[in-house]
Amino acid sequence: MSIHVLGVIVLGLVFLLGTLRPVNIGTFALIGSFVLGVAFVGESPKEVVAGFPGDVFVLLVGVTYLFGLAATNGTLEWIVEKVAGLIRGRRALVPWLLFLFSSLPTLAGALGPAGVAMLAPPCLKLAEKYRINRRLAALMVMHGSCAGNFSPLNGLAVVAQSAADTNGIHVSSVALFLGNYGYNLVLAVVIYLVFGGITLMRDGSLIRVQNREAAVLAGGGPQKIATASRSMSEDNIADAVNSSLRLDQILTMVAILGVVVLALGFDFDLGFIALTAAALLHCLFVQRFQGAEKKIVWSVVLLICGVMTLVAAMQRYGTIEWVGSGIGNIGTPLLTAFVLCLVGAITSAFGSSAGLIGILVPLAVPFIAQGSISATWVIVALSVSATVVDAMPFSSVGALTLSNTPEVERPKMLKFMLVWGSCMVVTAPIFTWLAFILPGW
Numbered sequence: 001m002s003i004h005v006l007g008v009i010v011l012g013l014v015f016l017l018g019t020l021r022p023v024n025i026g027t028f029a030l031i032g033s034f035v036l037g038v039a040f041v042g043e044s045p046k047e048v049v050a051g052f053p054g055d056v057f058v059l060l061v062g063v064t065y066l067f068g069l070a071a072t073n074g075t076l077e078w079i080v081e082k083v084a085g086l087i088r089g090r091r092a093l094v095p096w097l098l099f100l101f102s103s104l105p106t107l108a109g110a111l112g113p114a115g116v117a118m119l120a121p122p123c124l125k126l127a128e129k130y131r132i133n134r135r136l137a138a139l140m141v142m143h144g145s146c147a148g149n150f151s152p153l154n155g156l157a158v159v160a161q162s163a164a165d166t167n168g169i170h171v172s173s174v175a176l177f178l179g180n181y182g183y184n185l186v187l188a189v190v191i192y193l194v195f196g197g198i199t200l201m202r203d204g205s206l207i208r209v210q211n212r213e214a215a216v217l218a219g220g221g222p223q224k225i226a227t228a229s230r231s232m233s234e235d236n237i238a239d240a241v242n243s244s245l246r247l248d249q250i251l252t253m254v255a256i257l258g259v260v261v262l263a264l265g266f267d268f269d270l271g272f273i274a275l276t277a278a279a280l281l282h283c284l285f286v287q288r289f290q291g292a293e294k295k296i297v298w299s300v301v302l303l304i305c306g307v308m309t310l311v312a313a314m315q316r317y318g319t320i321e322w323v324g325s326g327i328g329n330i331g332t333p334l335l336t337a338f339v340l341c342l343v344g345a346i347t348s349a350f351g352s353s354a355g356l357i358g359i360l361v362p363l364a365v366p367f368i369a370q371g372s373i374s375a376t377w378v379i380v381a382l383s384v385s386a387t388v389v390d391a392m393p394f395s396s397v398g399a400l401t402l403s404n405t406p407e408v409e410r411p412k413m414l415k416f417m418l419v420w421g422s423c424m425v426v427t428a429p430i431f432t433w434l435a436f437i438l439p440g441w
Contacts, residue, residue, distance in 0.1 A: 007319035010036055011359070014310065019394075024299055025355055026306025033310045042316060051312025053162070053305055055271065060155050060301045062275030063109035066256060068295025071118040073288045075252045076246065076335070080122045090409065092200040094130045096124045098137055099144035105183075106148030109270055111155050111354060112387075113396035114297045115145050120404045122260055129397055134409065135196035135416055138401050142391045147184035149387050150176045153263055153270055156357055160383055163361035164375070166315070169368055172376045179380035179436060183388065184340060191299050216274045232409050248285040255281055300354060300396065307355035315362060324366035333372035337381065340364055341429035344386035348423045353387045353395065359387060373437055381432035388428045392421030 018025030037043035070076050080101055085095045087118070101123055105115030120141055127137035150157040156306040191197075255277040263270040270365040282289050314320050327336060340360065349354045360382045368375045379414050390397040393414055398421065405413045 003036070004319045004322040007036060007038055007314045007317060008323060011314070012308065014307075016233070023433045024302050025303065026299075026302035027357070029303075029306035029310040033306075033313045034174055036310075037313055048313060049309065050408045051309045051316070053308045053312075054133050055163070056155060056158060056308065057301060057305050058269075058275060059109070059158060059271035060111065060304065061276065061296055062271040062273070063153075063155070063299075064111070064114045064296045065278040065293065066259065066281075067105050067108075067110045067114060067118055068276045069289050069292045070252050070256065071276055071295060072290070072292040073246075073248050073252060073285070076118055077122040078249060079127060079253075080119070084126050091130050091203065092197065094127060094132050095136055095140045095192055095197060095200070096188075097134075098127060098140040099147070102141045102144030103148040104308070106145055106154055107151045108148075109151070109153035109155065109258065109263075109274065111297065111300050112145045112149060112390060113300050113354075113400060114295075115148070116141065116397050116400045117297065118295070119145075122402055124401075124404050132200070133196040134405065136191065136197070138405070138417070139195065139391065139420065142397055142401050143184045143187050143191065143388075146190065146387055146390055147181045147188075150180045150383060153260065155304065156354060156383070156387070159308065159354070159358050160361055160379060163358055164365075166381060167362055167365040169361075169365060169375050169379075171379045174377045176380055176383060179377075180384050180387070183384050183432070183435070187274075187388070246288075248281070250289045251284070252281060252311075252317045283381060304358070306356050308358045311358050311362060320362040321366060324363045327363060327367060332368060333367070334365050334433075334437065337373060337378055338433045339386040339431060340367070340378075340435075341381050341432055344382050345389050345425045345428045348386040349392045349394065349421060350387040354416065355392055356386050358385060377436040377439075378389065381436040384432045384436075389421055389424045391417060393417045393423055394421075 002265060014025060014028040014032050017028050033048050034045065037048035038045065080097075083101075084094070084097060102119055105118060106112055110118075123141050124134075124137055127134070143385065148154065150160065157173065157176060160176065161171060161173060165310075220292060259270070259274050259277050262268040262273050282292065309370055311320065327340065342365070344356060344360050361379060368378055384387065389395070393400045393402050398417055402410065402413055402417060
């Protein structure tokens with residue numbers, strides 16, 4: 001049996017076991033790398049771990065550590081409530097705030113599971129205060145998180161770019177980010193219209209009219225009428241956040257902003273800058289950040305680094321190129337691209353989108369090298385197809401959102417997420433193919 005066939009078998013077993021058993025896929029991937037390299041290729045253990053992505057490890061740990069601090073000392077919750085107070089009771093805007101808030105951590109570099117773990121509780125609490133449809137709120141949180149997945153600072157973008165660069169493929173980071181963000185934004189518009197957004201807009205208009213009429217009947221002047229038309233009928237939380245920021249919270253926001261500026265504006269290494277900022281904050285305010293290191297999403301770090309180590313080994317052995325060439329020989333380029341998107345969506349729905357990105361890009365390289373379709377748009381379509389299905393309850397993002405649903409409503413939410421996630425699996429390959437691949441053919 002050739003090493004290529006063995007590599008494919010090992011890769012399949014890694015994802016199968018990681019899906020069926022409660023053991024991190026990254027663990028199986030590291031074991032698979034060792035077995036393939038030492039037992040069948042004759043590499044030493046040092047040669048096997050040479051493919052371990054140290055830069056990605058530092059990036060994931062540093063960013064999630066910094067945002068973990070912001071969640072622990074209440075900075076993220078303060079921001080959510082403070083900004084929510086500015087909308088002055090306009091319920092129709094709340095779902096869009098949820099989308100925006102959920103996208104901020106991933107835009108700044110955190111992975112989707114980390115962002116949802118930190119912001120799902122305050123976001124869903126905010127939705128409950130405003131009596132927002134729970135399905136609408138949950139979908140806005142999940143797809144908001146997905147929208148920021150491929151920002152230039154995000155770990156998934158780094159994984160996709162690294163895989164492309166290693167194989168000599170140029171991918172536009174701007175197109176990758178905007179393509180993914182745009183797709184999720186369009187989805188958010190559909191979600192808003194289908195799951196109660198129109199009702200929220202109608203209710204908001206009705207409430208403002210009723211308040212204005214009440215003010216007129218009470219003989220109020222123009223100022224009183226204006227104030228009444230802006231208020232909410234019952235749960236106005238415009239003034240809910242009156243507390244001032246503590247020093248540790250101010251420095252936390254300064255640190256996050258500084259890290260983003262240094263990484264984007266001055267090309268500093270994001271991982272080490274974030275790790276340094278987090279460590280300094282933790283040293284200065286030990287009591288405020290107790291247990292913050294537990295918010296580092298070690299399971300995701302292990303998953304991504306383990307899978308990337310296995311893929312690096314398979315690339316050294318030529319297995320990835322061998323499989324990719326086989327996929328490229330399916331038929332027409334357009335059909336091949338669609339099959340890749342379909343495989344990405346189906347596999348990611350029951351596995352890990354984060355781990356899958358590092359596999360899909362190298363597999364697509366031989367097909368991309370034919371030059372029939374733009375490399376950038378193929379990678380964009382693959383990336384969106386593999387991550388937009390994170391609304392499935394089997395994914396980390398979906399599971400974390402589901403866990404923040406009240407227990408009595410969890411069975412109904414589980415069924416709804418299964419239906420919605422299945423729709424994403426079916427529609428994502430079709431729409432990404434139509435939107436990104438077909439125009440670039």
